[in-house]
Amino acid sequence: MKTLDWNTLFGKGAGRIQASTIRELLKLTQRPGVISFAGGLPAPELFPKEEAARKAAEILKEKGEVALQYGPTEGYGPLRTWVAEWIGVKPEEVLITTGSQQALDLLGKVFLDEGSPVLLEAPSYMGAIQAFRAYGPRFLTVPAGEEGPDLEALEATLKRERPRFLYLIPSFQNPSGGLMPLRARKRLLEMVMAQGLVVVEDDAYRELYFGESRLPSLFELAREVGYPGVIYLSSFSKILSPGLRVAFAVAHPEAITKLTQAKQGSDLHTPVLNQMLVHELVQEGFPERLSKIRATYRAKAGTMLEALDQEMPKGVRYTRPQGGMFVWMELPQGLSAEALFRQAIAQDVAFVPGGPFFAGGGGENTLRLSYATMGPEGIVEGVRRLAKALKRLLALA
Amino acid sequence: MKTLDWNTLFGKGAGRIQASTIRELLKLTQRPGVISFAGGLPAPELFPKEEAARKAAEILKEKGEVALQYGPTEGYGPLRTWVAEWIGVKPEEVLITTGSQQALDLLGKVFLDEGSPVLLEAPSYMGAIQAFRAYGPRFLTVPAGEEGPDLEALEATLKRERPRFLYLIPSFQNPSGGLMPLRARKRLLEMVMAQGLVVVEDDAYRELYFGESRLPSLFELAREVGYPGVIYLSSFSKILSPGLRVAFAVAHPEAITKLTQAKQGSDLHTPVLNQMLVHELVQEGFPERLSKIRATYRAKAGTMLEALDQEMPKGVRYTRPQGGMFVWMELPQGLSAEALFRQAIAQDVAFVPGGPFFAGGGGENTLRLSYATMGPEGIVEGVRRLAKALKRLLALA
Known part of the structure; x- marks a missing residue:
């Protein structure tokens, strides 16, 4: 097989497009047994599976040409x-x-x-x-x-x-x-x-x-x-x-x-x-669906905050969200969220280190936790594992 | 309402992105009663409506979380x-x-x-x-x-x-x-x-x-x-x-x-x-599906060529496709496909003038006919209308 040096064939644009190191890290989180607070994946239990199945079949049968x-x-x-x-x-x-x-x-x-x-x-x-x-x-x-x-x-x-x-x-x-x-x-x-x-x-x-x-x-x-x-x-x-x-x-x-x-x-x-x-x-029961989604995420956020309040050592700051899917955390200055990530993966829990969210650099001591995907037991257990990882990191520091 | 001059707000890229004049022309072809050889729209009778309805419902019910x-x-x-x-x-x-x-x-x-x-x-x-x-x-x-x-x-x-x-x-x-x-x-x-x-x-x-x-x-x-x-x-x-x-x-x-x-x-x-x-x-009956698609388009191409052979005046050249969806036509030099388009629309038949397919300009006397979308009667009638439009254009020339 002949070889081509693709990097010389690409344009300048290709140099700007890079694999996010984060997405590479996140591949580690797909291991079975890992509790992931990483992806912003909506709660799968909220998906309208049955309704979508019925509606998709109707659409394809009756308006398939469209x-x-x-x-x-x-x-x-x-x-x-x-x-x-x-x-x-x-x-x-x-x-x-x-x-x-x-x-x-x-x-x-x-x-x-x-x-x-x-x-x-x-x-x-x-x-x-x-x-x-x-x-x-x-x-x-x-x-x-x-x-x-x-x-x-x-x-x-x-x-x-x-x-x-x-x-x-x-x-x-x-x-x-x-x-x-x-x-x-x-x-x-x-x-x-x-x-x-x-x-x-x-x-x-x-x-x-x-x-x-x-x-x-x-x-x-x-x-x-x-x-x-x-x-x-x-x-x-x-x-x-x-x-x-x-x-x-x-x-x-x-x-x-x-x-x-x-x-x-x-x-x-x-x-x-x-x-x-x-x-x-969106034609039927949409307002009720939205209320249910809000209630679900409100409850999940509450569960995560309660667990964090119990488990996190002093000096760790985190937000108390009024909506959305995320808790944002700041480690004490000098601690690295990527170092914590490696400890966390060893404990089978994952999150997203905050650095890549800063277009101008910085934020090395920050991280994002999503409470959207896991159920309450998973959230509590994940926070416990995270606290354990953090204590290990602090012991090493 | 205040106004903004959007063209001064956009970047250089926006200047390169233009509405294709063709797509604007093609809006005319959506009038009821128009026989359109314009879009490369696959034959709707070949869509797997029933099968897609059944499979989509199964997927959403059984693997909706994915x-x-x-x-x-x-x-x-x-x-x-x-x-x-x-x-x-x-x-x-x-x-x-x-x-x-x-x-x-x-x-x-x-x-x-x-x-x-x-x-x-x-x-x-x-x-x-x-x-x-x-x-x-x-x-x-x-x-x-x-x-x-x-x-x-x-x-x-x-x-x-x-x-x-x-x-x-x-x-x-x-x-x-x-x-x-x-x-x-x-x-x-x-x-x-x-x-x-x-x-x-x-x-x-x-x-x-x-x-x-x-x-x-x-x-x-x-x-x-x-x-x-x-x-x-x-x-x-x-x-x-x-x-x-x-x-x-x-x-x-x-x-x-x-x-x-x-x-x-x-x-x-x-x-x-x-x-x-x-x-x-693609899991079931895919080779048979492909055979049927080939046979359908082969028949449609045959219908269009037969009608063109009967109806088109001398000096008009067109391809005899061995596959695909299109007949490509060349009008006698000096005739404009856009002018023919205007005559054709008056006769309720449409096609795509060839000019925009030439990145470097030219091709004003060319046009593309798609036989993929219409049934046989539509194809024959459309070619008749096209011939009428062409005769009017020739009479004007």
Whole structure:
């Protein structure tokens, strides 16, 4: 067999696309017996298996010529209309995407050139960093905590820089779990409006609030004051099924048109069957389904926090999430979350070390725990194992 | 409402992404009563509706936790293994993609920089031109006809240029219907091997041959002589369902690894339910299904050719396809296929004008007719209408 040096054949883009070391680490977590707090995998017991089986069969039998044929790039008409009504916009302001990950890629394709500044929270969603990085932008970061991005730091950055867009997750941030208060949302909006900047608001966790209701999104607040610069992303991954890969972007029609043209070249359209299935699944009992999902994650979060309160040694800080799927943890300065990961894997428990969530580096002593996937016994036992791993690490330090 | 000038907010990439004028034209073809030879839409009567309904219900009931959950980027294991066996490679040489369109996008992302030379046939698949164009390459083209690309022209081009890859559709080319003979395949392979070039072989129509068997692919021929530089694309779109968006790329593991990393940022993974459904649908009666598909398209092609032979005025040339979905037509020089399109739409018949299939311009007097979608009466009536439109155009000329 002749050999080719593939690295010399690839373009510059290939150099920017790298295996995340984390995803390599996470392969270790698939070993049987490992309790994983790592992936953001929705609770499988919440999947509408029976209902999806019945609806999928009906769709394929009765409308198979539609479900199995090529479809429009913008999305399956009735789903697009349903999403538009749900979000309170017009159908031409909606694009159905193949998961929110695709929306992030399309935003990179449309907005980012090599060297373009783009502003993210630190930490921010790893998949967004990965999607944008392929287009070679320059990352600007502002620290983010339990109340979202540091607005003083943001203001200072926006005095010096004009990012192509700000990528923010204001509600139940991944990975930090942070929730921007209403006043912070309003202040942020004033800043971006003053400069006519684009905000990409990722609201994947919009329905997973543990309180009485959710805060208005940046998108909603911007619409109230007539500002068209917020591009809103959300998904059916956390409320129906991630495996179906059905999500949506909502934006000004001019932005939707360009994103749609970009999507045409990327995958022609999101699978039609999946869109029809989602459309059927939201027709009946959807509010009840959302209540049940909220109650489930609220209970799981409670279980994890109680176990952490019992088991964690002093000096370890962690958030008390008000929604979403994650607890964010800070080890005492000087301790490495990757070192803890190796101890944890030896104890058959896994999590995601926080470093890769920081586009500008840092965060070596942070980590993300997901309570979404495991049942209560698994959560309690996993936290026990984690505490044991941490004590070993402290003994070594 | 404040306004934003979106065009100043987008990056350079957005300028390269344009609505294809063709797709705009094609919207006209969705009017009721129009007989459309335009889209490459597979025959809906061939869709496995009942079987898919039964299998989808089984999968969701029995393995819903897998079908509805996040899955691996590389693809659903059993499907990847099945494809590997079908094509005669190892599973690590296979990547499942969200339609072949996604594979084209990933190839652009990994191989093409702004200004990179990339070589295509003229004409070539419009979706490939669109996918690659987003990355800003420089298109090199060689004329292609019923026997594939002009190898003299190719040789001359390769003396001057080193394209990042050659994108070729050797069997039943879209749009020309061309079929590269075996000796041409071998000669082409010698040329690319001599320079260590990468070939992307798009074999979407691999099973749609009307003769006794198919020719060996460039990929197979290259493997026989130990050359790893051919990246092979194919799809379940033409043999099961395009709406499911399940396709695959086969290549050297180093290329697959990089494409997989790129896919991670693009959509995380292809929907799991769709991959499981395809895997189930190929388990039983697949060879019989392929025979039936071949027989159906062979008959449809025959019907269209017979009608064209009867109806078309002298001076109009068209191919006699040996497989695939398309007849490629050349009007007498000086006649415009777009002008014919306007006459045709007035007669309630549609096709795709050939111009946009030429990455380097030209082809204004060419057009593509698909016989795949319509039944025999529709084909005959559509050709009659087309002849009427053509006579009107000739009368005007």
